[in-house]
Amino acid sequence: MEPVCLVESVPSSGALQVNPAALGLLRVLARPLHVLAIFGPCGTGKSFLMDRLVGQGEGFPRSPGIWVWCLPHPTQPDQALVLLDTEGFPEQEGDETKLSHLFLLNVLLSSVFVYNTRSEGDPQRQLDRLTYVRDLPRVVRVLDECSRENSFLLSSECSRENSFLLSSVLPDFVWCLRDVAPDPCLDEVLEATDHELDSALSSPQDSEDSPSSCVQRLFPCRKLFRFCSPRGDGGHGEQLSPAGQLHPMFQEQVGRFKDYALSRSPKTVVGNRAVDGAFLADFLERIVDLLSRDEPVFLSEICNGLQEGSNYSVGYPVDPMGGAPPSRAAASAAQPSVLEPKREHMIPLQASRPALPVLAKVAPSTAQPGAMEKPMCLIENSLDGELQLNQAALALLQSVRQPVVVVAIAGLYRTGKSYLMNRLAGKDQGGFSLGSTIQSHTKGIWMWCLPHPHPCRAGHTLVLLDTEGLGDVEKGDTKNDTWIFALAVLLSGTLVYNSLGTIDQHALEQLHYVTELTESIKVKAAGEGGRQEGEDSAEFVRFFPAFVWAVRDFTLQLQLDGREITEDEYLENALKRRQGQPKKLDLPKKYLRQYFPSRKCFVFDRPAPRRDLARLDELPEAALSPDFLEQAQRFCSHIHQHAGTKTLPGGHVVTGTLLGNLAVTYVDAIRSGAVPCMESAVLALAQIENSAAVGEAMAAYEEQLGRRVALPTESVQELLELHAQCEREALRAFMARAFKDEEQQYQRQLKDRLDSKRAELCCQNEQVSSDRCTAALLELSQELEERVCKGSYSVPGGYQRLLDDQREMVEKYQLVPEKGIMAAEMLQQFLKSKEMVAQAVLQTDQSLTDRQREIEVERARAEAAERDAQLSQEMQARTEQLLQDQERSHQEHVQQLTAKMEQD
Known part of the structure; x- marks a missing residue:
C-alpha cells in the first residue's frame, strides 16, 4: 500500500479525528505489528529518513497529521511493519494541545519511538524542546486505582507508581541527531553515542519535570544515532533526487539505524501482550476519543474493554526480543491472561514479562x-x-x-x-x-x-x-x-x-x-x-x-x-x-x-x-x-x-x-x-527463505545502484552496463540464500522485479536528462525569446539574423555537459516549437523575394527531416540495446541457476 493519512485535524475545531479508510487497512493485518513512529521539529528530514527505511526515494507526503504506511516486515516474515510519520512541530509556539496529543499517540501506538532533530548547537537544547513528554504521566495511566475525581492531580505516591508502570509499557526511545558534520573518525564517535545520550539526560541543572528527566524516567530503553548530511555538505535531505546522490557515510549510518530499529520487539500493550492490526485500530480510536474529550487514558481499562469478547491477537505473551506469538490454538491452551494488573500485583507485572535472554558478555567486535x-x-x-x-x-x-x-x-x-x-x-x-x-x-x-x-x-x-x-x-x-x-x-x-x-x-x-x-x-x-x-x-x-x-x-x-x-x-x-x-x-x-x-x-x-x-x-x-x-x-x-x-x-x-x-x-x-512431514517442512521453509531471498536480492540491487549510478548517463549502453553489474550482485545474493526453487518461481519473480527496475531506471534516466536539457534550452533561448517579443527580427534581413542567433544557441547547447541521452530529442522538440515563429519572421522579411522564401521553407523542411531521421536511428539503436540487454539478463539467470544446480 501507499502511505495514507491516519490521524488528521478537524478544520473547524482543530480536534483530532481518525481516517476510517486507514483504520480499514490496519484491521486486515492479522500478524503481530512492529510499529515505528517518528516525531520531531519541522524541517529535520523525518519523512526522508522513514522513506529510506523501506528503500524508497519518496513515500510519505510530508503533510499534516499522522500518516501510516503498512508493509511486510523485511526481516521478520511473521510480522507486519507499520510506519507512522507525524507532522513536525514549529520553531515558535503552535497548537500545543494538538502537538501534545500527536506526541501521545506516537508513543502509545509505537514499539519504537524515534525523536528526530538537527544537530544545531547544544544537543541538550534539542532534547528540551520535547516538552510534550511531561504530559505522559499526567494524561496516560496504566492502572485506575488512583482517584478518578482528580485524575490529573496525582498524588506523589500514585505518580511514582504510574511512572514506574508506564516505563514498562512505553516503546524504545531512539534519538536521531541529524546533519552532524562529516568526520573520518565518526565510527569511533559512534561507539560513545549511548553514553552521550545518557550525559544529555543527566544534566545536573535539570528539574524533575524537565523533558530530559522525564525521558530518563519513562524510557528505560534508549538509543542515540548520529547522521551526517545526506549529501555530506550540510544540505537538507528532502530535496534530493532518488538513488546515487546520497553520501556513503550517511547510507552506512541509515543502515545501522535500520538494523537496530527493525530488530526490536513487536508492539505490545499492558501485560506485555502482542497486538494485531484490528486491536491497534480500535486502541487508536479509543485513545483519540478520550483525548478529544480531555479525559485521562487508562491503558489497562482500554485493553480489558477491547479484549472482552474479541478475537484479537492479544492475550498471549510476546518475547521482548521480537519473536512471533504462538498460534491461536496455542493461545487458547495457555493460561488466561490478566491485562489489568492490580496494585498488589505491581511487582509480578514486571516479573511476568518473559525473561530476557542472558546474552554472552563478549567484546563488541566479537558479539x-x-x-x-x-x-x-x-x-x-x-x-x-x-x-x-x-x-x-x-x-x-x-x-x-x-x-x-x-x-x-x-x-x-x-x-x-x-x-x-x-x-x-x-x-x-x-x-x-x-x-x-x-x-x-x-x-x-x-x-x-x-x-x-x-x-x-x-x-x-x-x-x-x-x-x-x-x-x-x-x-x-x-x-x-x-x-x-x-x-x-x-x-x-x-x-x-x-x-x-x-x-x-x-x-x-x-x-x-x-x-x-x-x-x-x-x-x-x-x-x-x-x-x-x-x-x-x-x-x-x-x-x-x-x-x-x-x-x-x-x-x-x-x-x-x-x-x-x-x-x-x-x-x-x-x-x-x-x-x-x-x-x-x-x-x-x-x-x-x-x-x-x-x-x-x-x-x-x-x-x-x-x-x-x-x-x-x-x-x-x-x-x-x-x-x-x-x-x-x-x-x-x-x-x-x-x-x-x-x-x-x-x-x-x-x-x-x-x-x-x-x-x-x-x-x-x-x-x-x-x-x-519433513519434505513439507522443507518446502514451507523454502517459501519463507525464497521470499526473503528475493527481498535480499532487491536490497543488494538498490545498494549497488546507489553506489554506482549518477543520472543522467550519456548513453543507454552505459546505463544498461550499470544495471547489469547491479543485477549480477542481486543474483548472487538470491542464489546464496534461495533453495528448492525447483520450478524457478522465485527466480522468475526476481527477474520480473529486476526487469521492472531496469524499465524504471531507464524512464528515470530519460526524465532527469529531459529536465536538464529543458532547463539548458530555456536558459540559452531566453535572450532569443526576448528579441522575438521586442520585434527585433521583424525588419528586413531579420530572418537571417534569427537563423544565426538560433544556430549560435544550438552550438552553445551542444557544449553543455552531462545532458544525457535525451539531448537530441529535446533539441528537436525545441526547434519544432519555434518553427511557426521562424515562418512568421520569414514571411514578413521584405528583403527576400517569393522564390527565396520558398527555398528557405524547403531548406528548413529538409533540415527537420534529417534531424528526425537521425533521431529515429538513435531510438532504434536504443531499442536494440534494450533487447540485447534482455537476452543478456536471461543468459545471466540461466548461468547462475546452472552453477547453483551443479553446486547443490
Whole structure:
C-alpha cells in the first residue's frame, strides 16, 4: 500500500479525528505489528529518513497529521511493519494541545519511538524542546486505582507508581541527531553515542519535570544515532533526487539505524501482550476519543474493554526480543491472561514479562546474535501436556543469521545428559540444570546457543539441545516421549543417545523410540492425507542426523573373542543381527543401522564416587575421575571437530533463523494432531527463505545502484552496463540464500522485479536528462525569446539574423555537459516549437523575394527531416540495446541457476 493519512485535524475545531479508510487497512493485518513512529521539529528530514527505511526515494507526503504506511516486515516474515510519520512541530509556539496529543499517540501506538532533530548547537537544547513528554504521566495511566475525581492531580505516591508502570509499557526511545558534520573518525564517535545520550539526560541543572528527566524516567530503553548530511555538505535531505546522490557515510549510518530499529520487539500493550492490526485500530480510536474529550487514558481499562469478547491477537505473551506469538490454538491452551494488573500485583507485572535472554558478555567486535550465557527452554510442555514453543527462546534463535551446528542429546531420565552437554559447552559449573534426585529434572527441550569453539567452525553458532528424559514413570505419557525424541532427531545435525551401563538387549529395547519414528515422522506428504507407499530408510537418511551413542558408567572391558576392540566396534557388534533372534527384538538394531549410517560410540567411567554424584556440577576437576575426564575430552573433541553444519536435503545450510522456522513447523504439526512431514517442512521453509531471498536480492540491487549510478548517463549502453553489474550482485545474493526453487518461481519473480527496475531506471534516466536539457534550452533561448517579443527580427534581413542567433544557441547547447541521452530529442522538440515563429519572421522579411522564401521553407523542411531521421536511428539503436540487454539478463539467470544446480 501507499502511505495514507491516519490521524488528521478537524478544520473547524482543530480536534483530532481518525481516517476510517486507514483504520480499514490496519484491521486486515492479522500478524503481530512492529510499529515505528517518528516525531520531531519541522524541517529535520523525518519523512526522508522513514522513506529510506523501506528503500524508497519518496513515500510519505510530508503533510499534516499522522500518516501510516503498512508493509511486510523485511526481516521478520511473521510480522507486519507499520510506519507512522507525524507532522513536525514549529520553531515558535503552535497548537500545543494538538502537538501534545500527536506526541501521545506516537508513543502509545509505537514499539519504537524515534525523536528526530538537527544537530544545531547544544544537543541538550534539542532534547528540551520535547516538552510534550511531561504530559505522559499526567494524561496516560496504566492502572485506575488512583482517584478518578482528580485524575490529573496525582498524588506523589500514585505518580511514582504510574511512572514506574508506564516505563514498562512505553516503546524504545531512539534519538536521531541529524546533519552532524562529516568526520573520518565518526565510527569511533559512534561507539560513545549511548553514553552521550545518557550525559544529555543527566544534566545536573535539570528539574524533575524537565523533558530530559522525564525521558530518563519513562524510557528505560534508549538509543542515540548520529547522521551526517545526506549529501555530506550540510544540505537538507528532502530535496534530493532518488538513488546515487546520497553520501556513503550517511547510507552506512541509515543502515545501522535500520538494523537496530527493525530488530526490536513487536508492539505490545499492558501485560506485555502482542497486538494485531484490528486491536491497534480500535486502541487508536479509543485513545483519540478520550483525548478529544480531555479525559485521562487508562491503558489497562482500554485493553480489558477491547479484549472482552474479541478475537484479537492479544492475550498471549510476546518475547521482548521480537519473536512471533504462538498460534491461536496455542493461545487458547495457555493460561488466561490478566491485562489489568492490580496494585498488589505491581511487582509480578514486571516479573511476568518473559525473561530476557542472558546474552554472552563478549567484546563488541566479537558479539554475535543469539550468544547466551545460560540455556533457555525452547520447547516446553504446557499445563495440559501439549508441546509449545517458548517465544523468547525462539526469537533469540531466529536472530542467529550464522550457520548452526546442532547437537541434541536424548536418553532415559537421570542418566547424566545435562552434565555431558555442559562439558560440550565448556562449562564445568552452571549451564544446563542438573537434578540430584530420582525425578526427571529437564522438562521439554532446552537450548544453549554459543559461538562454536573450534577454529575450523569460525563464523558458526553451536546450538546444544538438552531434551527431557525419556521413560519418566511420573509422567505416564509415552506419546510425549516419542515426540520429544522425534523433535531431537528432526532438529539436530548430530544426535547423542545417552544410556547407562552397557549396550545390551535391555538398552536396545529402551530405544524403542527409534522403531516408532516411521509412525511419528513422514518423509513425503501423501495424497488425501494417507501415507505414501515406498518410504524406506534411504529417504529418512536424507534428513536424519549423525548418531553418537554415549554409554555412561561403563565398567566392562572392551574385549571381544579375546582381543581388544574399539568403542565403535563395540557398538557395531551390538547392532548385528543375531541368528534365531525374533524380528521384533531386532527392530531397534535394524532401524539404527538403516536410519543412522553415520554412527559413533563413546564409553565413560563413572565421573565421581556415588556419594558425590548429587553435587557433580560443584566438584572441581581434581575431584573427578581422570579416566572420565580423558573420555569426556575425546567426546567433546570429536563433536567439536566432526559434528557437521545442519543442512537440508540438497545441501542448503541451515541458519538459526531457519532452525527456528523448522521448530515452529514441526511443533505446530504435532499440536494439530498431524504427523510432521519433513519434505513439507522443507518446502514451507523454502517459501519463507525464497521470499526473503528475493527481498535480499532487491536490497543488494538498490545498494549497488546507489553506489554506482549518477543520472543522467550519456548513453543507454552505459546505463544498461550499470544495471547489469547491479543485477549480477542481486543474483548472487538470491542464489546464496534461495533453495528448492525447483520450478524457478522465485527466480522468475526476481527477474520480473529486476526487469521492472531496469524499465524504471531507464524512464528515470530519460526524465532527469529531459529536465536538464529543458532547463539548458530555456536558459540559452531566453535572450532569443526576448528579441522575438521586442520585434527585433521583424525588419528586413531579420530572418537571417534569427537563423544565426538560433544556430549560435544550438552550438552553445551542444557544449553543455552531462545532458544525457535525451539531448537530441529535446533539441528537436525545441526547434519544432519555434518553427511557426521562424515562418512568421520569414514571411514578413521584405528583403527576400517569393522564390527565396520558398527555398528557405524547403531548406528548413529538409533540415527537420534529417534531424528526425537521425533521431529515429538513435531510438532504434536504443531499442536494440534494450533487447540485447534482455537476452543478456536471461543468459545471466540461466548461468547462475546452472552453477547453483551443479553446486547443490
